[in-house]
Amino acid sequence: MRMADRYGDKEVYVFLHSDGRRDSITAKELYKKSRQLAHSLLSMGVGKGDVVATCLYNDLDLLICTFGVICTGAIQLNATIRNEDGSDLHSKLKNLDVKCLVLNPGDDHKQLKACMNFIQKINADGSVQSSQVPALKRLISTSTVNGLEMLQLRECLREQGDSFKLPKLDPEATMLLFPTLGSTGxxxxxxxxxxxxxxxxxxxxxxxxxxTADVMYCERRIAWIGGFPFMFLHDALKVVTKTKPFSTLRELFEFTYKVMRKERCTVAGLLPSTVIGLVDMVKDMPEKPSFLLKNIHTAGLPVDSTCMNAIVILTETVTNAYGSSEGGCFTSNPVKKKENYLNYCSGKPLAGFELKVVNDEGFVVEREKVGLISVRSFNQSHIICNGEFHFVLECVLYND
Structure with missing residues (x-):
């Protein structure tokens, strides 16, 4: 409500499709639709502490569902279906006692067909029967399927009376579940x-x-920590993003460059490979780019100095960051001159974090040596990351 009151008609999210379609929403519209969905979920028995899974594309439906679930006090879980029989989704829904599933049936209804392997019956009011996932009680679809009556998401976004009040939320209550990459298992x-x-x-x-006046292009999906709308929750930064992956890297680079220029983006969150691809593409252009970003923020992989070629060509600054699903972003290395960049360096801990790199015996290793990274934060009572680490870190411990 605070964001809707403060930013009102400001466009806060833009979803771009490969066919040129542009879906956007203002802060006021997002609050209204999220509130409407929350009312529908609550009336279906979904409430505080329940887990609601969304199996959707990176689109406006996913954004609305994310905030709609949050408004109820339920727990948001973004899930994907990779196995044709849906066994991977089935195990997630069962193990996490998911109560409601919001589903895009998918191309040729592949995602729905996968779900029908563990859902025996779907009713028009959204109720379902599943002996394999006993906790699952509701399914909401984002599109119609011939021959099958299902509750549609648009039906859950109808106007509600002014007397409806959202439940009070506990700041320490769980809001969402993020999947880890699975790199260690x-x-x-x-x-x-x-x-x-x-x-x-x-x-x-x-x-x-x-x-708050900046516009960010982010190629990460809402379903992942790098693309989740944390920045909207914090101060309503406008974010522009894509809905689906591209079949070739060239298509991705051309789309990204065109979008950043057309939408007048001033900052960008990009993977290292996208940064390098954009630089190579721009170098081959007969004319110099007509825009310069303030910052390209990159993370997720070791960042080679090649990424710093984007400085002056595409951006004033390239920031290499490091984080995790457990702890968010906890180191940052803003670079304005390529020659000042220490290869793979992800910088110093942000305020509130403590970090050290240790050997198998638990002793701090020398600078630029490989070891185990341990990070802790004032708002975390446990070590939030502990695994093999191959980046170079400038720890406060080592500062001269």
Whole structure:
């Protein structure tokens, strides 16, 4: 409500499709639709502490569902279907006692067909029967399917009376579950509270260095920590993003460049490979780009100095950051001159974090040596990351 009152008709999210379609929403519209969905979910028995899974594309439906679920006090879980028989989704829904599933049936209804392997019956009011997932009681579809009556998301976004009040939320209550990458084994789900979300939003703002007048292009999906709307929750930064992946890297680079220029983006959150691809593409252009970003924020992979070629060509600054599903963004390295960049360096801990790199015996390793990274935060009572680490870190411990 605070964002809707403060930013009103400001366009806060833009979703771009490969066919040229542009879906956008204002702060006021997002609050209205989220509130409408929350009312429908509550009337279906979904409430505080329940887990609601969304299996959607990176689109406006996903954004509205994310905030609609949050408004009820339920827990948001973004899920994907990778196995044709839906066994991977089935195991997630069962293990996490998911109560409601919001589903895009998918191309040729592939996602719905996968779900029908563990859902025996779907009723027109959204109720379902599943002996394999006993906790699952509701299914909402984002589009119609011939021959099958299902509750549609648009039906859940109808106008409600003014007397309806959203439940009061506990800042320390779990708001969402994020999947880890699974690089050290099977992917796990990490809980984050409403308070965590605001802290992560603040750290991202500090790391990127944006203000509320900026426009950010982000190629990460809402379903992942790098694309989740933390920055909207923090101060309603306008974000432009894509809905689906591209079949070739060239298509991705051309789309990204065109969008950043057309939407007048001032900052960008990009993977290292996209940064390098954009630089190579721009170098081959007969004319110099007519725009210059304030900052390109990158993370997720070791960042080679090649990424710093974007400085002056595409951006004033390239910021290499490091974080995790557990802790959000906790180091940052803003670079304005390529020659000042230490290869793979992800910088210094952000305020509120302590970090060290240790050997197998638990002793701090020498500078530029490989070891185990341990990070802790004032709002975390446990180590939030502990695994093999191959980046170079400038720890406060080592500063001269």
């Amino acid at each position: 099977e992917s796990k789900f990490v809980p984050h509270s409403h308070h965590d979300a605001m802290i992560i939003g603040h750290h991202l703002k500090v790391s990127i260095g944006y203000d």
